[in-house]
Amino acid sequence: MSEASTITYDSDGTYEVKLTRAVNYRGAMLLPLPRHEMSGRALKAIVEQEGPDVVDSAEPR
Numbered sequence: 001m002s003e004a005s006t007i008t009y010d011s012d013g014t015y016e017v018k019l020t021r022a023v024n025y026r027g028a029m030l031l032p033l034p035r036h037e038m039s040g041r042a043l044k045a046i047v048e049q050e051g052p053d054v055v056d057s058a059e060p061r
Contacts, residue, residue, distance in 0.1 A: 013040040
């Protein structure tokens with residue numbers, strides 16, 4: 001189970017994120033590799049769109 005299922009993300013924070021699968025976010029295809037740097041707001045939107053299992057890891061920066 002991914003760590004995202006029990007974590008809340010700070011909308012104003014920045015995260016280094018590894019996804020479990022490809023995600024289409026705002027017209028851009030984000031692949032599982034490499035890690036992506038994104039805002040907490042974007043991360044929350046992706047989790048809301050795809051479900052918490054889409055996040056393999058998300059480390060605050």
